Amino acid sequence: MIKRALEFAHKKLDPIGHARRLGVTVGRNCRLIDVSFSSEPWLIRLGDHVSATRVRFETHDGGVWVLRGAHPTLDIIKPITVGDNVFLGYGAIVLPGVTIGENVVVGAGSIVSRDVPPNCVVAGVPARVIKSISEYEAKALAAGIPTKQMSPKEKRAHLTRT
Numbered sequence: 001m002i003k004r005a006l007e008f009a010h011k012k013l014d015p016i017g018h019a020r021r022l023g024v025t026v027g028r029n030c031r032l033i034d035v036s037f038s039s040e041p042w043l044i045r046l047g048d049h050v051s052a053t054r055v056r057f058e059t060h061d062g063g064v065w066v067l068r069g070a071h072p073t074l075d076i077i078k079p080i081t082v083g084d085n086v087f088l089g090y091g092a093i094v095l096p097g098v099t100i101g102e103n104v105v106v107g108a109g110s111i112v113s114r115d116v117p118p119n120c121v122v123a124g125v126p127a128r129v130i131k132s133i134s135e136y137e138a139k140a141l142a143a144g145i146p147t148k149q150m151s152p153k154e155k156r157a158h159l160t161r162t
């Protein structure tokens with residue numbers, strides 16, 4: 001009971017350290033919020049500047065369960081690699097054997113079942129390329145507002161101006 005409580009606290013208070021203790025390779029300047037790693041976390045490699053919230057990294061194919069009676073030793077286990085400068089949206093699932101290139105945005109709720117090329121935005125079930133990162137940048141710059149470095153008070157004042 002105490003061990004589980006400590007693990008939970010480590011996961012919440014030091015998610016990068018928690019991931020590394022599990023064996024995940026985590027690059028520099030990453031942000032992991034309530035991320036889940038499969039039964040083989042040492043097969044997961046995250047590059048530099050990766051952000052993930054409520055993402056599930058799944059390194060094995062549990063579907064072989066239905067074949068276990070005939071093939072008791074069968075497993076399908078593959079590594080997952082995430083490149084540098086990647087944002088994985090809330091609730092995304094990354095499946096075994098997937099490599100995600102650098103400069104990628106993965107939409108919330110997406111299921112990434114195949115490799116993702118660099119410099120793009122993917123979304124959906126299964127995830128597919130929906131635009132280039134350049135197109136995303138242009139749209140974000142047109143729609144964005146300069147509040148990121150404001151204090152909460154400044155941000156509120158800015159956003160509630162009439």
